[in-house]
Amino acid sequence: MNIKRIAVLTTGGDAPGMNAAVRAVVRYGIHKNLEVMGVFRGWWGLINQELKVFDRRCVSGIINQGGTVLKTARCPEFLTEEGQGRAYDTIKKYAIDGLVAIGGDGSFRAAHSFGNKYNVACVGIPASIDNDINGIDVTIGSDTAINTALSAIDNIRDTATSMERIFVVEVMGRGSGYIALQVALAGGCENVIIPERKCDLEAICHDIVNGNLRGKISWIIVVAEGVAKADDIAAEITKTTGLETRSVILGHIQRGGRPTAFSRTLALTLGQAAVDCLIEGGRDKAVGFSQGKLVEVDLKEAI
Numbered sequence: 001m002n003i004k005r006i007a008v009l010t011t012g013g014d015a016p017g018m019n020a021a022v023r024a025v026v027r028y029g030i031h032k033n034l035e036v037m038g039v040f041r042g043w044w045g046l047i048n049q050e051l052k053v054f055d056r057r058c059v060s061g062i063i064n065q066g067g068t069v070l071k072t073a074r075c076p077e078f079l080t081e082e083g084q085g086r087a088y089d090t091i092k093k094y095a096i097d098g099l100v101a102i103g104g105d106g107s108f109r110a111a112h113s114f115g116n117k118y119n120v121a122c123v124g125i126p127a128s129i130d131n132d133i134n135g136i137d138v139t140i141g142s143d144t145a146i147n148t149a150l151s152a153i154d155n156i157r158d159t160a161t162s163m164e165r166i167f168v169v170e171v172m173g174r175g176s177g178y179i180a181l182q183v184a185l186a187g188g189c190e191n192v193i194i195p196e197r198k199c200d201l202e203a204i205c206h207d208i209v210n211g212n213l214r215g216k217i218s219w220i221i222v223v224a225e226g227v228a229k230a231d232d233i234a235a236e237i238t239k240t241t242g243l244e245t246r247s248v249i250l251g252h253i254q255r256g257g258r259p260t261a262f263s264r265t266l267a268l269t270l271g272q273a274a275v276d277c278l279i280e281g282g283r284d285k286a287v288g289f290s291q292g293k294l295v296e297v298d299l300k301e302a303i
């Protein structure tokens with residue numbers, strides 16, 4: 001089938017670089033003689049017919065902005081039959097031949113279920129700070145989030161060293177320990193607690209006490225939100241070691257900010273790849289890099 005019109009949306013948690021991906025889809029789509037519609041607020045916009053035709057200028061000046069100009073939302077209604085039915089009405093009404101969904105794991109699950117049920121060609125672009133898409137090396141936004149969290153940890157290091165304190169820093173990532181591991185390595189942190197590996201807090205406390213006896217003055221322990229709360233870990237360390245321990249939750253600051261060069265260029269490449277995938281008849285796919293090569297992965301494998 002020759003496709004004429006595609007739509008693009010961003011869904012789930014925003015990630016820095018989503019705008020660069022939207023820009024790439026719109027401009028490359030137009031370059032390939034497609035009409036491109038932008039859908040606002042993710043699946044919600046598809047259900048409620050909040051969409052418009054985008055021209056090249058609609059995506060001017062956004063490549064360097066965090067967040068998403070299309071807005072995004074978590075949309076439980078899209079998990080219902082009624083919600084998906086209404087979204088399909090929009091697809092028919094606007095004669096949309098293919099949909100590009102920019103988002104993370106939850107977005108891909110929704111695209112997979114909707115696309116198969118209503119026979120709509122859906123292609124996913126992985127964009128999430130969590131980097132939790134199967135079969136794809138790295139998601140748009142995770143590099144930026146890591147650098148944001150790292151900069152915060154570097155700041156914490158200054159005060160931890162000066163005041164001779166132990167800090168437990170909680171980072172985002174949902175069920176994934178990717179951000180935690182990367183910032184712990186890059187920040188020279190003493191310990192990292194991630195969902196992928198069993199944590200031995202007793203051993204950590206033992207190391208802290210021994211280190212303290214040798215004159216070691218400060219510690220930074222990074223904890224992924226998917227495994228424990230920083231407050232609980234800090235309280236346990238204080239109780240076991242008798243040493244003052246502070247907790248910091250980095251939270252949503254990790255989701256914002258200007259995308260790094262890596263997040264932007266990844267977004268540009270994947271935006272183009274998603275449009276090519278739809279033109280070539282691809283459906284139910286995610287585009288991304290795997291071991292450095294540009295690939296298309298079945299959505300059911302990716303989620």
Ligand code: F6P
Nearest residue numbers: 013104128129130172173174255
């Ligand atoms: O999926 C991105 C993410 O930032 C996760 O790391 C985090 O657990 C979640 O979204 C927070 O979601 P919300 O902003 O809806 O509270």
